[in-house]
Amino acid sequence: MTETARTAAQSAGKPPGLRERMRATVRTEVVEVAHRLFTEQGFDKTTVDQIAAEVGLSRASLFRYFGTKEEIVLGRLAESGRRIAEALAARPDDERPWEALRRSFDVLTRMNEQAPEQTLSYLRMLQETPSLRAGHYEKQRSWQELLVPEVARRLGVSPDQPEDTRPSALAAAALACLDVAATGWVACEGAVPLAVLLDRAMGALEEQPGPA
Template identity: 80%
Template sequence: MRATVRKEVVEVALRLFVEQGFDRTTVDQIAGEVGLSRASLFRYFGTKEDMVLQGLEESGRQIAEEFAARPEDERPWESLRRAFDVLTRSNEAAPERALSYLRMLQETPSLRARHFEKQLRWQEMLVPEIARRLDVSLDRPEEIRPNALAASALACLDAAATGWVACEGTVPLAVLLDRAMGTLTE
């Protein structure tokens, strides 16, 4: 039941955010459309931003799982690129929705900041497997390569997403991601 209500709130909130803009949509509007009080809505979500970003934690887990499932002999950078296919596939399945969502993230400072926090969590999930593949110990503070690889890959993902929104999806996100990540290997 709780998951069903959360899903409905997210769907209504995203629709209103796209129609009216994030800042112009009120929590009371969202609560009213789903038949909840404002207080009840905040039992499901701590903030308005959480309504938009709640799926990012699951996306991070999927990326980390995909990365861990890549072939052992594959270079970590290539494995990271392929792990991001989880996102490119979902964006290709509903490009207009994905573009609207990313545009909202990029144009709303509070969402952009929270999105960055979520991506830092993705980095934390990826680093142990990167370290294992590089055969390095995270117990050594001077061993920064796993963090550098994860952070660089996520920066490339952000650059590709920004480009994808800017070109209105005319170039596939996967192509832009290949270009961004390929730039660091040239």
Template identity: 70%
Template sequence: MRETARAEVVTVALKLFAEQGFDGTTVDQIATEAGLSRASLFRYFGTKEDIVLGQLAETGRTIAEALAARPEEERPWEALRRAFDVLVEDNAETREQTLAYLRMLYDTPSLRARHHEKQLSWQNLLVPEIARRLGAEPALPEDPGPSALAASALACMDTATVAWLACDGTVPSAALLDRAMDAVANT
């Protein structure tokens, strides 16, 4: 039941955000439209931003699982790129919806900041597998390699997303991600 209520709140909120903008929509409006009290809404979500970004923790885990499932012989950078396919393919399947969501995300400073914060947690999820593939110890602060690879790959994902938005999705996001990651790998 709890997941059903959460999903309903997200659906209602995204509809209101599309109509009124993120900043133009209040928590009270979302709660009323979803048939909840303000207090009930906050039992499901800590902040208004979390309504939009709540699924990102699961996305990070999915990417980390995809990375761990990549072939052993694959170099870490390529494994990272291929692990992002789970996100890229999902975005391609829901292109218009994803573009609208990402426009709201990138056009709203509070959402953008919170998204960046969530992506930092993705980095923490990716580092142990990258370290394992490199034969490194992820807990050693004097070895920044695994963290640098994870952070760089996520930066490539972010810049590819910005490019995808800029071209209004006319170039496949997979191609843009390939270009971004190739630019880093071949420099």
């Protein structure tokens, strides 16, 4: 191992420093306050100045933590994407890629079960606010990029072969099913568990009935 690689490995293994922990704490507080205000007033009617004042930050300071108001809402999606990718990589190697993708989404369904009302409010806001819908789409595109390499590995192909569209197709289809299930979950006000709706959506692509 080179000295540079050794230093990088040692740095990766270090716990976050005080500054990083303080920054994470402030970000968490901003997100919690902002989501409460968004729920009470709506996304468009809540201003950055309101959020900053309640957290005890200046407007300029808040923008050092989040580049835009939308990013306060969408920031958590990046972490969700990483968790899904990690869950996919941890699935058994002999599991079919489609089943492995479905099971990797369990990290989201379990989170939703812990705080269903909060998650419903969050997803409803994503679906009803045009600027957030666009940002959500872009975040999910980044999820697809995280999932494709592992799907390709399970198919025994290289993710760098653009002529083999199967890994991207499977990842994109699975995420589309997740989006459809989430939309249905919000529409029925959580009456049917998200996991059940996701099973139905992804199961429909497996059945593919022939003509009568």
